[in-house]
Amino acid sequence: MRDTAGYGKVRRTAAAALIGAALIAGTAGCGAGTQDKATPSASQSQSHGQTQSPGGPPGPPVEQLKAFALAPGDKAGPYEATEPLLDEPMSELYEAKPEACGPLTSLGKAGHTAQAYAKTGVPGEWQAVGTDILLRSYKDGGSAAAMKALAEAGRQCAGGYTEDRALAEGKVLKVEPVKAPALGDEALAYRIVVQDVKDKDISLYKYLTVIRSGPVTLSFRSDAIDTKDFGGVPAEVVTAQWEKFAKASGAAS
Secondary structure: OOOOHHHHHHHHHHHHHHHHHHHHOOOOOOOOOOOOOOOOOOOOOOOOOOOOOOOOOOOOOHHHHHHHOOOOOOEEOOEEOEOOOOOOOHHHHOEEEOHHHHHHHOHHHOOOOOOEEEEEEEOOOOOOOEEEEEEEEOOOOHHHHHHHHHHHHHHHOOOOEEEEOOOOEEEEEEEEEOOOOOOOOEEEEEEEEEEOOOOOOOEEEEEEEEEEEOOEEEEEEEEOOOOOOOOOOOHHHHHHHHHHHHHHHOOOO
């Protein structure tokens, strides 16, 4: 088990400061079980399984999603899930410019409206990788629409975009597709290079992996307080979360 106290406190302090500023600025996030506000998209994404048809069965309610998510104390290789400080990752409060890049910042800005979601997290040590995990449930083909919008954003915004973070603007320098896990009905993964807010000569790295299984999406967003490229969302975290979800939901691997 990792000692996550130092880095966890840094992440929690930063999260608390930003969420407070965002609320003051009038940008508020959703709580667990609430709805995301999103715009439908007709863009395309890569799939290695069946697609969800519009008007399909609704996804599981928030109580089931919470049961599907890693719980505090669950192990993922050298990582351990913790109780999330916030109902959703800080990036869910960000806005993207141009708007078409929004799905890369928040899947809540892609596809149809999610009817419920559950969030967990795996914090890293100082200069180690931390991962936010967000499970979303959709109806009427919304999960497939969200993946299509994400794929389109990955293509349109490969050269970069800007994130409005309430207190400051964050500059995304480039977005690159990386190998996605062969799980679920389809999956997408990206390497996102971000310009440091204080020192514009420094680049930081974030990774995003999203898996769709029927009406549910599993989103993994990893970063580290370090300038080193850490190579991707930890495979142990993806595997642990997918295995728990697949076992609880009956999803095929």
